[in-house]
Amino acid sequence: MTAELVRGQNHPLPDTRLEIRVSAGHPVVACVTCSGEQGTVPEEWVAHPGVPAVPGVEVPGRAEQSPRFAVDLAAVPAEVQQVNVLLALPEGTGGPDRFGATAAPFLAVSGQDGSEVASFTITGLDSETALVAVELYRRQGAWKVRAVGQGYAGGLAQLLSDQGMAGAAGTATAIQQAAVPRTHRAAPARLTTAADAAGAVSGPDQPSPADGALTGGLTGPQAAATGTPVQQTPTPDAAPQMPAGPINYAHPRRQSAPPPPAPAAAPAEPGRPAAPVAGDASGWSMEERLYNQVWGMFEDLARAVAAYRSAVEFAESRMDKELDHVLSDPRSRIGSSGDAARAAARAKCEQLTDQARQALDRDLAQLTAESEVVEPALPPAFARWDNPCWHAYRVPMEVPMALRLGDLHLPESPELRIPCLVRLPLERGLWVDSGRSSSDAALAVDEAQLRRLATDSAVALAARLLAVYPPGEFTVHAIDPAGTAAASLAPLVDSGALTGPPAAGAQGVSAVLAKLTERVDLVTMAVRGGAADALPPDLDTGEQLLIVNDFPHGFDDRAVNQLRYLADEGPAVGVHLLMVADREDATAYGPVLDPLWRSLLRVTPVPDDHLADPWVRHAWTYEPLTVPPGSDVLRQVLTRVTEARRSWRR
Structure with a gap:
């Protein structure tokens, strides 16, 4: 049984030969550092695209969307007490500029026989561009894996410096130079992003608001139902930007080989999105495709509403500043000029809010159409009790991927229900x-x-x-x-x-x-x-x-x-x-x-x-x-x- 770890949690490793797979949805630079009893990292104990192998560890020679680490802990030098698995965003590729603007990276640790031992979804990231994903460490003669997920806004240089490496800045530069020439550029976004909403708020003649923080800390629909409400901390006067790349519908535990292609969507009319198709996500079976599609709908709705709320907050904050400016000037505080300035500020706020709502309504219409296609196609484990599939129910021969516990919705779209799925076994x-x-x-x-x-x-x-x-x-x-x-x-x-x-x-x-x-x-x-x-x-x-x-x-x-x-x-x-x-x-x-x-x-x-x-x-x-x-x-x-x-x- 796979152990799905959370930050700080550890798990024993049954084998010394391991493979660590990463799913990021965009190119990342994979590195490994090794530290001794003092916790410092010598420069010769770093594996990266320029030096892809050190004793006991191999990393990819280029930035990849799904890099793999090959680890043989038996071959690691005896003085090494800890092996740190690092991820960083490549520089100068036009891709995402921070982990908070992308889907949460996922790591899976597999044993020698290919069975998955532990997994970790790194959530709660914001402005970080490099991070320590997991660490493998010795404890009483045995090796364990610990979920870390510690990010650094200063990139690899700050991370390596924090690990006590001399010449951290030079090493970080060398790593980026070795990885960047082989990276790929991201594709356009799937849905309206917060950048679009922010653009609607700022207008063509206004400066665009700065990036805000998209914070998180749980694990998808299964971990979203942890029962622990977490408050979002908005950044004043800022609308958070969304990922530049497409939303990745694939479940993080996808196989090493590419799965069969998803069903092709019907050709769209010019200027209109393609008609939704049930199972329009990657996966090895229709059940997995539908699970991944529900996951994608959940993420799309979360980010679309976040974009709308940020845009509204920015518009209201801007109106407050303009009103404060009017009230701070005695010459415009009273009289017709003051009234006109206040009316103009409120009208502009309403106009920008309406524009943001129009962008949200477009996304909601697309998700609603997708939900109307997906809901009838769900198998019994994913379906509501009123779904006709229960009347044709037959006892299954295999355990499904997940079970539906209920529905989830947000105040902005109470009629749009997203299935609340938890993985099985519980x-x-x-x-x-x-x-x-x-x-x-x-x-x-x-x-x-x-x-x-x-x-x-x-x-x-x-x-x-x-x-x-x-x-x-x-x-x-x-x-x-x-x-x-x-x-x-x-x-x-x-x-x-x-x-x-x-x-x-x-x-x-x-x-x-x-x-x-x-x-x-x-x-x-x-x-x-x-x-x-x-x-x-x-x-x-x-x-x-x-x-x-x-x-x-x-x-x-x-x-x-x-x-x-x-x-x-x-x-x-x-x-x-x-x-x-x-x-x-x-x-x-x-x-x-x-x-x-x-x-x-x-x-x-x-x-x-x-x-x-x-x-x-x-x-x-x-x-x-x-x-x-x-x-x-x-x-x-x-x-x-x-x-x-x-x-x-x-």
Whole structure:
């Protein structure tokens, strides 16, 4: 299982021979520096396009969009304690001038057999032109990889100087000179960029605003749903520029060889964009193409709205400055000249705002047309419950790439919904928030009704997970201490999708938690000891999901500790939590439950704007997937899942 790292996280390396693949979407200069115990980097321990090999490391001899690093840690000199993987933007190529104006670079570390060990998406970049992507370091005789993602606005010279290299500026110049002659220029942008919106604001006779900051810190639709809202920090009087190159729809984990070409779009009429096509993205299958296309739509909408908001902010800031100038001059503060100046400033602001909105509307129309084509073509794992594909549902033979948890939208375009997809298998559990204080929408719902909606949402999510896994590869358990969720759990119970009746009372809760805790212990020891064949023959090695209702009622200290253990250690060995809880109800436990909440992905039974994108950190409104009123689709799907599981066991 691949470890998707975040900044500061490390992961052991099983092999000494590695390949590190980079996906940047534009040419980057690949370098490696090696440092000793003191942390300094001698000049002879640097691999770059001019000197593409040092002992144990090889880098490309030119700037590439997808460079590869070949590393043999066994051949690295014994005095080397750390190997730093660096990326830099080539100078003088007409390409992007900062990482913040491009798609987030992605790195994948693969072992000797080609299996992916760890990956890292470097988000949160702005004016940086060079960065330390990851580092490989020795620890107690073994090698580990750590996600770093530290950028430098001063480029390679500043980075190498920070690593203690003498003559850093000269080395940086030599690296750029070796890489630049072989770089390629970027292609035109796909959608209206923030530069277009900023141009509309400044006008042909006005200076263009300076570049702003596009900050991010998460990982796409899957990491956008981390439940941690991040505030965007705007730059005064500045509208952020967008990438000069096209938006890259390819998922970062694409194969080494180019995938089959995407379907060709219908020829466009002169002056109009090409008609959208479902699966119009690169990928090895239609499922991967659709996943990448949804990813691209999510990014396009985030950046288009960011351009509009920056343009509006710039127009308003400019109007404020003009009004301040009028008010600061006593001669124009009063009288007809002052009134005329204030009216002109406001009219100009409205005009520029309208122009920015027109640019946004063009992009929204294009994305809406694409959504209308993509939505009906989605497979069940990506589709809403009202999609006809669920009526023709058949139990799959393979696990899909991702699962749809809900929809995302922004205030500027509430009717344009982007599927909220998370990668499978799940990397952490889910928490359905049943608290009324979580949002204004929740406050407007009766407490009992909100709890029912939360348990209904949890059951619908569990049903989707059961439906997208092959027979026998996913099992659902339920804990309902007081029996308050009997009505919501009825579809799972009546269809036989649960392994047994929901556990009730202290004894039932203790039995289920003990069983799953023992499974996590056994599988963890087997994996770490390389003895998977020693597991008991009757142990269910498929993915496990535990629905916990009405937490923390009915849980003693031992049960709470077991839940925390399952939340922390379970996902690595296929045991996941799906908790229905109000966080305020657990305040009596104090900070002991904080690690539990932080380890779960928060979703809500009513619309709530608690999610953020990894590029400009908008607050996205999450809407849960609901079964249409009166529809029998949930029962039909669960019945087919149960029948397929019975046939598989025979």
